[in-house]
Amino acid sequence: MLTIMFITTTFFMACTPKKSYKVLSFFFDGVPEPDTTEYLVSVDTILSADSANIVAINKLVPTMFYHAPYQKKQCERCHDQRSMGKTIEPQPQLCYNCHDDFSEIYKSVHGPVGGGFCTSCHNPHKSKTDKLLLRSTQKLCAFCHDSLLVVNSRYHKDREISNCTECHNPHGGDNRFMPQKGSCYKCHENFNEKLKYVHGPVAGAYCTTCHSPHVTKTYKLLKKQGNPLCLNCHEEKLIFETDYHKNTDKTCTECHNPHGGDNRFFIKP
Numbered sequence: 654m655l656t657i658m659f660i661t662t663t664f665f666m667a668c669t670p671k672k673s674y675k676v677l678s679f680f681f682d683g684v685p686e687p688d689t690t691e692y693l694v695s696v697d698t699i700l701s702a703d704s705a706n707i708v709a710i711n712k713l714v715p716t717m718f719y720h721a722p723y724q725k726k727q728c729e730r731c732h733d734q735r736s737m738g739k740t741i742e743p744q745p746q747l748c749y750n751c752h753d754d755f756s757e758i759y760k761s762v763h764g765p766v767g768g769g770f771c772t773s774c775h776n777p778h779k780s781k782t783d784k785l786l787l788r789s790t791q792k793l794c795a796f797c798h799d800s801l802l803v804v805n806s807r808y809h810k811d812r813e814i815s816n817c818t819e820c821h822n823p824h825g826g827d828n829r830f831m832p833q834k835g836s837c838y839k840c841h842e843n844f845n846e847k848l849k850y851v852h853g854p855v856a857g858a859y860c861t862t863c864h865s866p867h868v869t870k871t872y873k874l875l876k877k878q879g880n881p882l883c884l885n886c887h888e889e890k891l892i893f894e895t896d897y898h899k900n901t902d903k904t905c906t907e908c909h910n911p912h913g914g915d916n917r918f919f920i921k922p
C-alpha cells in the first residue's frame with residue numbers, strides 16, 4: 654500500500670544558501686549536505702494524480718548521484734584548501750590519482766579526455782544524471798558534435814538507438830572512432846554464428862567498409878550502391894575474366910550474399 658513517499662530534494666531550495674554552503678563546508682565539518690535532506694510529500698498529492706501519473710512520479714523520484722570523495726567531504730583530495738575553488742592538480746592527472754589512466758587502457762583516446770577536459774562531461778561533485786554526467790548522453794555529445802549526425806539517418810534514428818554511446822565509447826577505443834566492442838552485434842544477428850562461410854571484411858567486423866552508420870539517405874545504409882561497393886576491393890578486370898561473370902547484367906548481390914553463406918562463394922540459393 655502506498656502511504657508516504659520520501660523524496661530526496663533540495664531542502665534549502667527556498668532560500669538557496671548554496672554559496673554560503675560552499676564556504677562553510679570548506680572550513681567546518683558537519684554542515685549539512687544540501688541535497689541529501691529527505692523531503693516528505695503528502696499522500697494527498699499523490700492520490701490526486703491518476704494511476705498513470707503515480708507510476709511516473711515513482712520513476713521521477715529525484716535522485717542525486719554523488720562522487721564518493723565529495724560525499725565523504727574529502728575536499729582536500731582535489732582542492733587547495735587555502736585557495737577556494739582551485740584544484741591541486743590539473744585534469745586529467747587530478748582524476749587519474751584515483752581512476753585508471755585512459756591513455757593506458759585505449760590505443761586511441763577521445764579529444765577531450767586526452768586534453769584533460771573531464772569536467773566538460775562530468776560534474777566532479779554530484780549530478781542528477783548517473784555517472785556524474787552533466788547531461789543525458791545524446792545532449793552530452795551534441796554539446797560539441799553535430800546533433801543531426803544520426804537523427805537524419807533513415808535507420809538508426811530512434812532515440813535509444815541513436816544514443817551515441819550504444820556504438821561509441823566516450824573515453825577511447827581501438828581506433829579514433831572509439832567503437833564499443835561488438836556494438837553492431839548488440840542489435841543485429843551475428844553473421845559469424847549464423848553463416849558457415851563469412852566474407853572477409855564481415856568476419857573482421859569491418860562493417861563500416863560497406864555501411865555508413867549515421868549520415869545516410871541510402872538503401873541499407875550502404876556507402877555505395879550496386880557493383881561499385883564490391884569493386885572497391887575486388888579487381889574488376891579479374892572478376893569479369895571468369896566464365897561465370899562474363900555475360901551477366903546482374904549486380905554482384907543478386908548472385909552473392911554480401912555477408913557470407915553456406916557455400917564458399919556465398920552464392921544465393
Ligand code: HEC
Nearest residue numbers: 675678679722723726727728730731732737738740772777
Ligand atoms: C574529485 C575531485 C573533487 C572533490 C573531491 C571536490 N571537488 Fe570541488 N571541484 C573539483 C573540480 C575539478 C572543480 C572545477 C570544476 C570545473 O572544471 O568547472 C571544482 C570546483 C569547485 C568549486 C568552484 C566551482 C563551483 O562553483 O562549483 C568549489 C567552490 C568547490 N569545488 C568546492 C568543493 C568542496 C566544498 C568540496 C568538498 C565537499 C569539493 N569541492 C570536493 C573537484 C573536486
Ligand code: HEC
Nearest residue numbers: 745748749752765766769770771773774775784790818823
Ligand atoms: C565526452 C564525454 C566524456 C568525457 C570528456 C569524459 N567522460 Fe567519463 N564518462 C562519460 C560517459 C558517457 C560515461 C558513462 C559510460 C557508461 O555509462 O557506460 C562515463 C563514465 C565514467 C566513469 C565511470 C566508470 C566507467 O568507465 O564507466 C569514470 C570513472 C569516468 N567516466 C572518468 C572520466 C575521467 C577521469 C575523464 C577525464 C580523463 C572522463 N571521464 C572524461 C563521458 C565522458
Ligand code: HEC
Nearest residue numbers: 718721722730744747748750751771772775777783784785
Ligand atoms: C580521491 C579519489 C578520487 C579522485 C581524485 C577522483 N575520483 Fe572519481 N571516483 C572516486 C571513487 C572512490 C568513486 C566510486 C568508485 C566506485 O564506486 O567504483 C568514483 C567514481 C567516479 C565516477 C563514476 C560515478 C558513478 O556514478 O558510477 C566518475 C564518472 C568519476 N569518478 C569521475 C571523476 C573525475 C572526472 C575526476 C577528476 C575531476 C575524478 N573522478 C577524481 C574517487 C576519486
Ligand code: HEC
Nearest residue numbers: 763764765773793794796797798817818821823829830831
Ligand atoms: C567537450 C567537447 C566534446 C564532447 C562533449 C564530445 N566530444 Fe567527441 N570529440 C571532441 C574532440 C575535440 C575530438 C577530436 C576531433 C579531432 O581530432 O578531429 C572528438 C572526436 C570524436 C570522435 C572521433 C572523430 C574523428 O573523426 O576522429 C568521435 C567518434 C567522437 N568524438 C564521439 C563523441 C561521442 C560519442 C561523444 C559523447 C559521449 C562526444 N564525442 C562528446 C570533442 C568532444
Ligand code: HEC
Nearest residue numbers: 794795798802803809814815816817819820830861866867
Ligand atoms: C549505430 C552505431 C552508431 C551510433 C548510434 C553513433 N555512431 Fe558515430 N560512428 C559509428 C561508427 C561505426 C563510426 C566510424 C565510421 C567509419 O569508420 O567510417 C562513427 C563515426 C563517428 C564520428 C566521426 C566521423 C563523422 O561522421 O564525423 C563522429 C564524430 C561520431 N561518430 C559521433 C557520433 C555521435 C555524436 C553520435 C550520437 C549523436 C553517434 N556518433 C552515434 C557508429 C555510430
Ligand code: HEC
Nearest residue numbers: 808809813814819820836837839840860861864866873874
Ligand atoms: C542499439 C541497436 C543498434 C546498434 C548498436 C546498431 N544497429 Fe543497425 N539497426 C538497428 C535497428 C533497430 C534498425 C532498423 C531495423 C529495421 O528498420 O528493420 C537498424 C538498421 C540497420 C541497417 C539497415 C537494415 C535493414 O534491414 O534495412 C543496417 C545496414 C545496420 N543497421 C547496420 C548497422 C551497423 C553496421 C552497426 C554497427 C556500426 C549497427 N547497425 C548498430 C539497431 C542497431
Ligand code: HEC
Nearest residue numbers: 837838841854855858859860862863864873875906911912
Ligand atoms: C562487403 C560489404 C558489406 C560488409 C562488410 C557488411 N555488409 Fe551489411 N550489407 C551489405 C549489403 C550489400 C547489404 C544489402 C543486401 C541487400 O541488397 O539486401 C547489407 C545489408 C545489411 C543489413 C540488412 C539486413 C540484410 O541482411 O539485408 C544489416 C543489418 C547489415 N548489413 C549489417 C551488417 C553488419 C553488422 C556488418 C558487420 C559485421 C556488415 N553488415 C558488413 C554489405 C556489407
Ligand code: HEC
Nearest residue numbers: 852853854862882883885886887905906909911917918919
Ligand atoms: C573491404 C573490402 C571488400 C569489399 C568491399 C568486398 N569484399 Fe569480397 N572479399 C574481401 C576479402 C578480404 C575477401 C577474402 C579474400 C580471401 O580470403 O582470399 C573477400 C572474399 C570474397 C569472396 C570469396 C572469394 C574467395 O576466394 O573465397 C566473394 C565471393 C566476395 N568477396 C564477394 C564480394 C561481393 C559480392 C562484394 C560486394 C557486396 C564484396 N566481396 C565486397 C574484401 C572485400
Ligand code: HEC
Nearest residue numbers: 880883884887892895897898901903904905908909918920
Ligand atoms: C550471375 C551471377 C553472378 C554475379 C552477377 C556475380 N557473381 Fe561472383 N561468382 C558467381 C559464381 C557462380 C562464382 C563461382 C562459384 C563457384 O565456383 O562455385 C562466383 C565467384 C566469385 C568470386 C570468387 C572467385 C573469383 O573469381 O575470384 C568472387 C571474388 C566474386 N564472384 C565476386 C563477384 C563480384 C565482385 C561481383 C560483382 C561485380 C560478382 N561476383 C558478380 C556468380 C556471380
